[in-house]
Amino acid sequence: MSPSPRCFTEREVSRHRTKDSCWVLLGTRVYDVTAFLRMHPGGEALLLRRSGHDVSREMDGPPHRHSENARRWMEQYYIGELDRSCGGDEAQTLRERRNAAEQTEGTKAEKTTDKKEDEDEEEEEEEDQSGAYNRCSPVDLDKDLVDWRKPLAWQVGHLGEKYDAWVHQPVDRPIRLFGNPLLEAGTKTSWYWVPVVWLPIVFYLSWYCYTTLAQGTTRIVLTSDVSLSIHKSIFPLLFLMGWFMWSFIEYCIHRFVFHMKPPAHNYYLITLHFLLHGQHHKSPFDGSRLVFPPGLASLMVGSFYVLLQHTLPEILGTSVFVGGLCGYVVYDMIHYYLHYGSPKRGSYMYGLKAYHVKHHFEHQRAGFGITSTFWDHPFNTVIPDEKF
Structure with a gap:
């Protein structure tokens, strides 16, 4: 009772x-x-x-x-x-x-x-998070589709056709993905590690690209007889071009990778989706999983770099790359702020926060823009205005 x-x-x-x-x-x-x-x-x-x-x-x-x-x-x-x-x-x-x-x-x-020091780690975490009157633990531990007292990573794949509805019913409680402490720790990242790891690279590569272009020796060969000199003043344009490219990549990853709908019969794709993004929608205010772990992010950053190096001349590709990398850092910081910040009413960030919260709570198949809603417009994924 x-x-x-x-x-x-x-x-x-x-x-x-x-x-x-x-x-x-x-x-x-x-x-x-x-x-x-x-x-x-x-x-x-x-x-x-x-x-x-x-x-x-x-x-x-x-x-x-x-x-x-x-x-x-x-x-x-x-x-x-x-x-x-x-x-x-x-x-x-x-x-x-x-x-x-x-x-x-x-x-x-x-x-x-307090005297039960041998209680398992999951139960202690639930007590810490529940607070007065158990206000943050609405999940019925005995009747929910998964067992919250055990790691969730290997359970969600068994939900099948029930997974999509379950993962889009958010809760305010911690999620444990893996039983192994080291593996679990690798899935969590404090927000400040993003600027700590990536901003020094942004600053160094920006300095390197600008000073290299300032030497006046960079040229683009158009034909055997014609080449075009690249002036240092072009660096800000290349930088912004990379940032703009990142905004498109951000939209595509969020829409087509993070919000893929895994087949109900495919255990592995459901598990992959949950690890990549489903756990964020299930527990959207888990502050330890709002930004990319640097190790995982390096795979995406490295792929972006290699693509540009094979597409553009070395220094131009690096200039575009550093703009994209800066865009990624801003993206992760904005995403964290949209969940935990308190922007001034009527500001740009206030509108973005309201837009993103609607994406989490009501329109999971729309509103894929994080740093802006720009790409939602041409791809017709803008969250519709409410009608009364």
Whole structure:
């Protein structure tokens, strides 16, 4: 049997209207959305202004009608019911006593858990992530399609035709892909490693290309008698050309590789899709998996370099390459910011964040642009405007 919901008075709810404790109502249901403030696509200020109040009208729109995935996501933060739905005002004293008893039991349970040093790693991680009232663990560990207490990488391939629907129902909980600690660690990357690894290469190659072109010895041979001198002033143009090329590659990878629909009968393609991108859609706010691990990224970066070196003269190809590499770094940083940043309302980044969140929660087959929506237009994958 599931435990009875906790009961809160309107006065209790109204006291939680800060960044440290932010509660909202959906009818008579109470939600602690403190952990969601930074993630909210409308910005934390918008959510704070509605704290302590019923947000049913905002959920239904306009201006934005929240998707079924968004509503399912909100259930992760459910903590109880408003007092009028829990037995009437005459039972308030009994309810307060019960709540106090539950808090005492919770404290005892935490102390008991602290003593169990031999608990397996997955269970400890779930406790850390769940927070007060288990607000971030909506998954029924006994009834979900996969066993969250075990690594997921080798399970998802067995989901078959159920995989696509399952992977696009996001949750706010950690994912463990592999049982081997070293292998698992290799799938996680802190955001700062992207600029730390790649920006020194960008700066060095930019200096190298510019100074080489500045020598005035670079020429493109058109015919046996005609050649064209390349001036150093052409470097910024080549750099921007590489950046523009990367924006197209970014779109194509996201749409055709990350969002391929693996055949329901192919265990290996389903597993590959989950490792490449499916795990990000299942747990979109896992901060350790929002950027490419440098090892995996080097395969893509190396392929881009080799292609340009075989297509253009050496120094020109390198100039285009460094622009593309810089575009990749900006892409990864923007992607991380779209998940965890709080851009100013009305800004370019604010629009991108709202666009990307719609891609995650409602329009998984559209909105493939990350740093811009440019390529979504010619390929007809723009997320449609909402109609009421």
